Amino acid sequence: MMPAAAKRLRGVLSPVLTPFEADGTPSASRFLRHCRWLLEQQVGLAVFGTNSEANSLTVGEKRALLDHLAASGIPGARLMPGTGACALPDAVELTRHAVQLGCAGVLMLPPFFYKGVSDEGLFRGFAQVIDAVADERLRIYLYHIPPVAQVGISPALIERLMARYPGTIAGIKDSGGDWQHTALLLREYQPAGLDVFAGNETLLLDTMRAGGAGCITATGNVNPAAIAALYRHWQEPDADARQQHLNAVRAAFQAHPIIPAMKAVIARHTGDGAWAAVRPPLVELGPEPLRILLHALDALDFGMPGAAALAVQP
Numbered sequence: 001m002m003p004a005a006a007k008r009l010r011g012v013l014s015p016v017l018t019p020f021e022a023d024g025t026p027s028a029s030r031f032l033r034h035c036r037w038l039l040e041q042q043v044g045l046a047v048f049g050t051n052s053e054a055n056s057l058t059v060g061e062k063r064a065l066l067d068h069l070a071a072s073g074i075p076g077a078r079l080m081p082g083t084g085a086c087a088l089p090d091a092v093e094l095t096r097h098a099v100q101l102g103c104a105g106v107l108m109l110p111p112f113f114y115k116g117v118s119d120e121g122l123f124r125g126f127a128q129v130i131d132a133v134a135d136e137r138l139r140i141y142l143y144h145i146p147p148v149a150q151v152g153i154s155p156a157l158i159e160r161l162m163a164r165y166p167g168t169i170a171g172i173k174d175s176g177g178d179w180q181h182t183a184l185l186l187r188e189y190q191p192a193g194l195d196v197f198a199g200n201e202t203l204l205l206d207t208m209r210a211g212g213a214g215c216i217t218a219t220g221n222v223n224p225a226a227i228a229a230l231y232r233h234w235q236e237p238d239a240d241a242r243q244q245h246l247n248a249v250r251a252a253f254q255a256h257p258i259i260p261a262m263k264a265v266i267a268r269h270t271g272d273g274a275w276a277a278v279r280p281p282l283v284e285l286g287p288e289p290l291r292i293l294l295h296a297l298d299a300l301d302f303g304m305p306g307a308a309a310l311a312v313q314p
Contacts, residue, residue, distance in 0.1 A: 012228045013043065015052050015221075017052060041224035047081045056280075063093075063094065079104060083095040083107070087111075088128050105141050108129070110126070119156055141170055144172055145173075147176065172196055173198075197215055199215070199217070223249050223302070252293060255292075270311040271308065
């Protein structure tokens with residue numbers, strides 16, 4: 001079992017990409033290697049996030065991957081697995097398992113299939129999971145991503161959850177894409193104990209200057225050291241220049257479907273072609289988009305130091 005974490009999560013975390021074997025099953029060995037590499041780059045592990053293809057994985061697959069990390073000595077103090085699900089019993093099962101393994105927190109989407117639902121319905125959803133898990137170690141980081149989920153987490157809902165479950169509602173990842181909304185969360189809720197994470201590194205410097213906790217970002221999978229460096233050095237004179245370079249790298253990846261793009265770049269840097277695989281309905285990045293992406297990254301002197309260690313030899 002992973003040791004329970006004593007400290008709240010802060011800094012840079014990445015929704016860890018999920019590699020697949022030739023038969024389409026998750027590649028536990030590649031997953032573990034990638035997690036270890038990210039930790040070496042000072043980036044925490046938000047496994048089963050959006051860019052992990054989490055909603056294309058079963059609860060059983062997620063449990064098995066978490067168990068593999070635990071058995072391999074990955075520290076629970078650096079883990080924030082995504083446990084939200086449309087089916088609340090699935091969310092309860094995975095959340096309970098994460099807590100039992102000593103994960104520092106869980107990142108929780110609201111039930112997102114039905115649109116236009118009320119705050120009352122969303123409150124009941126979160127409350128059902130918290131009450132069913134019934135463990136004082138549980139720390140929930142709300143996941144606000146309306147551009148994808150089409151179901152957001154309103155300030156009124158945040159206030160109600162914090163009042164009902166003080167301490168358990170520990171933070172929020174704001175992936176709404178609206179800095180004014182993130183600024184509101186930082187101003188109103190960070191001082192009250194809700195750790196606010198920007199949804200990607202383009203807002204990391206602004207978030208830190210406003211007293212935030214860090215960021216949880218897809219491109220932490222491929223550019224972890226540089227993002228973590230800005231988190232550590234955000235008060236130094238070159239912080240704005242660091243932010244601008246991070247933004248340029250992010251833009252190069254975002255010019256393409258970002259999950260296949262990141263996996264294709266890892267495949268290229270590791271020499272392990274299996275890394276390019278995605279699970280339908282996603283498709284791999286084609287040769288011409290990959291050429292364009294690599295050219296853009298070369299112009300930015302992009303690299304992945306130590307990435308060769310991610311390859312799994314046949």
